[in-house]
Amino acid sequence: MEENTLLHRQVHPSFIQGDRLSSLVFSSQTFKPTPKDEKCLSVYNGDKYQPDESYEHYVDTEMESVGVVSVSLQECNDIELPVVEDNIPFDGHSFIDYREKSNSQIKKKATLLKKKATERGWQYRP
Numbered sequence: 001m002e003e004n005t006l007l008h009r010q011v012h013p014s015f016i017q018g019d020r021l022s023s024l025v026f027s028s029q030t031f032k033p034t035p036k037d038e039k040c041l042s043v044y045n046g047d048k049y050q051p052d053e054s055y056e057h058y059v060d061t062e063m064e065s066v067g068v069v070s071v072s073l074q075e076c077n078d079i080e081l082p083v084v085e086d087n088i089p090f091d092g093h094s095f096i097d098y099r100e101k102s103n104s105q106i107k108k109k110a111t112l113l114k115k116k117a118t119e120r121g122w123q124y125r126p
Contacts, residue, residue: 001085003074006046007094008054008123010065026069031096031117032110039098039106045085046070048092051124057090067125069117079109 009030017025033041044054051068058065076083082097096113098106 001045001047001073001083001094003072003077005073006051006070006123007043007073007076007083007096008046008049008051008068008070009041009043009117010055010058010063011067011069013064013066016066026114026117028107028111028114030069030110031071031113032106033096033098039101040084040095041098043083043094043096045092045094054092055124055126057092068123070120070123071113071116075113075116079112081109081113 011026011030015027015029017027031041033039044057049057051070055065055068073083076096081101083094084097085094087093098109101109
């Protein structure tokens with residue numbers, strides 16, 4: 001991956017703030033790992049998936065998403081969040097690694113990534 005590679009994140013319907021479809025705002029929870037993630041936040045490698053392709057792949061596994069937002073590898077590096085390209089469970093899978101971060105650091109970093117993704121805007125909305 002290059003520094004400008006986008007990392008695509010699916011936005012679960014429960015992470016939407018407000019209810020006007022035309023102006024959906026996603027919460028920083030989009031970039032905060034849940035306990036089942038074990039501090040490894042799944043993303044799609046933008047070198048292998050376009051935003052719409054990542055969405056289609058995701059919902060084809062019967063998961064829910066209202067769209068795709070993205071941050072770059074460099075934006076993660078800038079806030080000392082490593083990105084691991086593991087290609088597990090599929091080619092193109094990567095994760096943002098929060099394992100060495102405290103809960104308060106996770107919250108702050110998730111908020112920073114949400115800000116970057118918001119500035120970039122929705123990358124795909126069905």
